[in-house]
Structures are given as C-alpha cells and as structure tokens.
Amino acid sequence: MTSEPANTVTTLLGEIADVGRDAQRGGYSRPVYSTAELDLRSWFIAAAERRGLEVLTDPNGIIWAWCGPERDDSLVTGSHLDSVPGGGAFDGPLGVAAALAAVDELRARGVQPGQDGKRSLALTVFPEEEGSRFGIACLGSRLLTGAIDADKARNLRDAEGNTFAELSARNGVDPAYLGADADSLAHIGQFIELHVEQGRGLIDMGSPIAVAGSILGHGRWKFTISGQGNHAGTTLMVDRADPMVVAAQIVLSVRKVAAAQEDARATVGRIQPTPGGTNVIASKVELWLDVRHPDDAVTAAVVEKIHGQAQIAAANEGCTVTLTEESLSPTTGFDAGLQAELRRLLPGAPVLDSGAGHDAGVLAPYLPTGMLFIRNPTGVSHSPEEAVENSDADYAAGALADVLEGLL
Ligand code: GLV
Numbered sequence: 204m205t206s207e208p209a210n211t212v213t214t215l216l217g218e219i220a221d222v223g224r225d226a227q228r229g230g231y232s233r234p235v236y237s238t239a240e241l242d243l244r245s246w247f248i249a250a251a252e253r254r255g256l257e258v259l260t261d262p263n264g265i266i267w268a269w270c271g272p273e274r275d276d277s278l279v280t281g282s283h284l285d286s287v288p289g290g291g292a293f294d295g296p297l298g299v300a301a302a303l304a305a306v307d308e309l310r311a312r313g314v315q316p317g318q319d320g321k322r323s324l325a326l327t328v329f330p331e332e333e334g335s336r337f338g339i340a341c342l343g344s345r346l347l348t349g350a351i352d353a354d355k356a357r358n359l360r361d362a363e364g365n366t367f368a369e370l371s372a373r374n375g376v377d378p379a380y381l382g383a384d385a386d387s388l389a390h391i392g393q394f395i396e397l398h399v400e401q402g403r404g405l406i407d408m409g410s411p412i413a414v415a416g417s418i419l420g421h422g423r424w425k426f427t428i429s430g431q432g433n434h435a436g437t438t439l440m441v442d443r444a445d446p447m448v449v450a451a452q453i454v455l456s457v458r459k460v461a462a463a464q465e466d467a468r469a470t471v472g473r474i475q476p477t478p479g480g481t482n483v484i485a486s487k488v489e490l491w492l493d494v495r496h497p498d499d500a501v502t503a504a505v506v507e508k509i510h511g512q513a514q515i516a517a518a519n520e521g522c523t524v525t526l527t528e529e530s531l532s533p534t535t536g537f538d539a540g541l542q543a544e545l546r547r548l549l550p551g552a553p554v555l556d557s558g559a560g561h562d563a564g565v566l567a568p569y570l571p572t573g574m575l576f577i578r579n580p581t582g583v584s585h586s587p588e589e590a591v592e593n594s595d596a597d598y599a600a601g602a603l604a605d606v607l608e609g610l611l
Pocket residue numbers: 332333340558559560561
C-alpha cells in the first residue's frame with residue numbers, strides 16, 4: 204500500500220455529498236449507470252488507486268479494489284453506491300467509505316493484507332443493489348453467483364426502455380459476458396458488508412453496532428390492470444372500466460392482508476398509470492408490490508390472498524388483472540461461524556436481523572458472509588431522513604478495521 208493521508212468516513216462521505224442530489228424528491232437519486240452513480244464509481248476508483256489498490260471491473264460490472272497479490276479465498280468487504288429514488292446518504296456509501304477508511308486504519312496499524320502470511324483484502328462495489336432502475340434488487344451479486352439467468356438480466360428494461368445489456372455495453376461492460384462468474388466468486392473466502400441500519404433496532408438496543416443474524420425473505424411482484432381508456436368528462440360513471448379504481452382497492456387489500464398476518468410487511472410504493480393524464484381514464488395501471496415475511500410459505504400465501512382480492516376488484520370494475528413475480532429472495536441466515544467470530548471481535552455487539560435486502564444476503568448461500576449494522580438515529584431509511592452520527596460513522600471504520608484485522 205502507498206501512503207495516502209488517512210481519511211475519516213465523514214470526510215469521505217463529504218466528498219460525495221453533492222453527487223446525485225435530487226432537488227425534487229429530496230435526498231439522493233443515484234440509479235445504476237446514471238451520471239451520479241458513474242461519478243461515485245469514479246470517485247471510488249480514484250480513492251482506491253490513491254491508496255495503491257489495484258482496481259478492476261469484473262464481467263458483471265462489479266468493481267474490485269485489491270490489496271495484496273493473491274486472489275483466491277480473499278477477505279472481501281464492500282457495499283453499493285446506487286440508491287433508491289430520493290434515498291439517503293448512507294444506504295450503500297457508508298459501507299464503501301468505511302471500507303476505504305478501514306484500509307487507512309489497517310495501514311496505520313501496520314497490518315499488510317497479502318503479506319506476512321495474511322490473505323489479500325478486496326473492496327467491492329456492486330451495481331444495481333436497489334433494483335431501482337431495472338426492477339431486480341442485488342442484480343450484480345445475483346449475476347455473479349448465477350442466481351439470476353444472464354439472458355433475463357440482459358433483457359431487463361428501465362423506464363426509458365433501455366435494456367440492462369445496452370446500459371452495460373454503454374458503460375464498458377460487455378453484455379456477452381454477464382452472468383455466473385466462478386472465477387470472481389472463488390476470490391471471496393469471506394464477505395463482510397457494513398451497512399447503515401435501516402430501522403430502529405439499534406436505537407432500541409442502545410448500541411452503535413450490531414452483527415446481522417438473518418435477512419427477511421422478500422419479493423417483488425407486478426400487477427398489470429387493464430381497463431378502458433376514455434374521456435374524463437364524457438364517460439358516465441356507470442360506463443367506466445377504470446383500472447385506477449382497481450389499483451386503489453389493491454393498495455387497501457395489501458394493507459389489510461399484511462396487517463392481519465403476524466410479522467408480514469407489504470408495500471405498494473410505485474404505481475404507473477397509462478397514459479397518465481388528469482383528464483384521462485387510464486387504460487392500464489401497473490402496480491408494484493413488495494412483500495416480506497420470515498416464512499417464505501407465508502409470503503406466498505399473503506401474495507395469493509392479495510391476488511384473489513385483486514381479481515374480485517377487477518371483475519367488479521370490468522377490468523382484467525395479471526400478476527407476475529419479478530424476484531424472490533428466501534429468508535437467509537448468515538454463516539453461524541462468522542457471526543460468532545464477528546461477535547468475538549466486537550465485544551458487546553448484539554445480533555440484529557435485517558428487514559432489508561443486501562448483496563451480502565445474496566452471497567450468503569454460496570460462501571461465508573456476515574454483516575455489520577451501524578446505528579441510524581432517525582430509524583428511517585430509503586428516505587432523505589436516513590442518518591448516521593459522525594462519531595458513529597468514524598467508529599464504524601475502526602470496528603470494520605478490527606474485524607478485517609481479526610479475519611485476515
Ligand atoms: C433494499 O434495500 C431492500 O431491502 O429493498
């Protein structure tokens with residue numbers, strides 16, 4: 204490693220504080236391969252290269268910054284730089300900035316990954332963790348592991364009609380080579396993702412940090428409701444087949460069905476009427492559903508119940524409705540041995556389960572994976588109000604360095 208003055212996590216996040224701000228929604232909108240996300244990727248590459256790390260982008264667009272000459276069975280840490288629309292400053296970037304700061308901290312301690320019998324260390328940045336552009340969350344890690352079919356990924360379309368293959372090609376990633384990448388996967392001996400906590404778990408526990416226990420099973424579905432597009436002024440109320448009316452009933456069903464099912468969480472956060480005019484009865488409405496529950500069979504039952512109610516609502520309105528599954532991730536427990544190691548290296552850190560999905564969760568079935576959560580004083584995430592105290596952000600880098608040093 205070369206000598207670069209150490210940066211704190213707060214300083215590093217300050218360097219990107221103006222990238223991808225969303226004046227309309229508030230917070231940040233940094234969809235994968237947008238100007239903002241590309242600027243962040245360049246920022247990460249420059250920061251890693253200043254630290255003397257060897258940077259390369261793999262066939263799926265995952266960035267790797269290497270510290271040490273060996274590749275296989277390395278210790279890997281990282282997160283993502285893309286965001287949801289109007290997201291916070293920390294979901295993703297906290298883990299990336301903490302990884303860079305932890306490299307500085309390891310250097311300050313005289314710890315040399317890849318030397319003195321230690322494994323190499325790599326920092327990674329995964330593309331499209333949020334699925335906010337192409338609909339499927341953790342697309343980079345799903346491609347890496349082969350959890351998603353490469354053709355399915357290539358053909359995903361964003362709201363402007365660009366395919367993931369086109370966007371990849373435009374950004375230097377040859378779409379022909381997207382997909383399961385056994386070589387890169389073999390580089391990961393253990394994977395650690397540090398992440399802002401996205402709920403109020405750590406506030407309640409009174410701890411700045413937790414070790415992740417599991418990730419709640421979750422999936423995404425799309426309802427397509429078709430009706431009769433028509434004129435808002437000339438069409439009598441009795442003559443309407445209005446898919447927006449069906450959509451409204453689906454939103455209420457989602458709330459009612461999930462509220463009646465212990466531990467279920469279900470959300471409609473995105474709805475798209477076509478053509479979408481104030482004085483136009485829509486001809487079609489697309490509505491996206493996010494459902495989560497620890498028991499995957501219960502998730503399926505919740506979705507089926509909502510689907511049944513949607514069909515009744517559609518029939519009553521003279522509309523039709525179809526439901527398609529876009530992605531499904533089962534409940535995933537993190538490696539028990541690695542969890543125990545992390546708790547040994549971070550004395551007093553409680554275990555906290557995650558309601559949010561992460562690339563670490565996609566990797567978990569394939570290799571030993573662990574996560575660290577950092578306290579969020581608002582308990583709010585996927586929102587501009589997401590927060591981390593400066594003191595906790597800088598503590599996070601030290602804690603990550605402790606963990607990396609202990610595992611190397
Ligand atoms: C990603 O952040 C998710 O859990 O939806």
